[in-house]
Amino acid sequence: MGMDPGRLTEIAQDSSIRVPETLKHDIGVTARALELLEEKQSEETARHRRYFGLAAGSVAAAASIALLLASGLSYPKDTFKDPALAYAQLEETFNLIGSKMNPGLEMAQSVQPMLDNTITKVLK
């Protein structure tokens, strides 16, 4: 009927207006029913919002876990298809490691006599 429940309550409580007792009772009941309906609708809206939030959160969590697992299980692709080429690269890598270590090893070798002398003196 589109009438504000508050207004209906006012009319029901207005003693200057003489209305049949049954009508007064019916207006009061209708006003209360409208209030209850509004409360129920609010509860349902809140419940729907909670369920949607939970669903969205679950999907996001599952996607994160899937992403984590995928990154851990996948392996890169071999650079070479030919084992001979891979072998050549391995050789080049060991040569590179050796060349880089050379200065450090030479330095260590050059101080070795000094270190030996120092240890000998300390132990005497």
Next chain:
Amino acid sequence: MAIAAVMLLLTVGANAQTAKEIYSKYSDSENVSAVYISSAMFKLMGKLPSMSVGNEDVNLSALVKSLQSMYVIDCEDDETIAQMKADVKSLTQKRKLELLMEAKDEGETIRIFTQGDEDTVESFIMTADDGEDGYTFISLEGTMNRADLEKVIAKAAKTIQ
């Protein structure tokens, strides 16, 4: 919802924690050259002819059979180098790799890290930071006999001057 958002952020923004992750993160970047050899490829190498490391013939078949992966990354971009250095630092700290050697020579810093025990090397990492000329990351993983590995590297170091 908030927990899921945090998990997603951790996935995307996490530092690379393994050599594989570092390779995956940087191998396709600009100004980066990268090499990966898998366990399957090492097995395919099979019975190898003598491999010349330096100027001497060395039979590396035993070492090759014990290798599971090799990653090599060479980078020349300053910004990428900075990120990669941070990831390598994180890797060596998280996995508690032992710093075996650090040498500085003519502006280049070489660091070698290993993980394993007296007889076996499970992880060998070398980084070469040459400032403007670039940054190199080498990782070897497997169950390498320590003595064999040291012999090969020592021969390579002696004969390359």
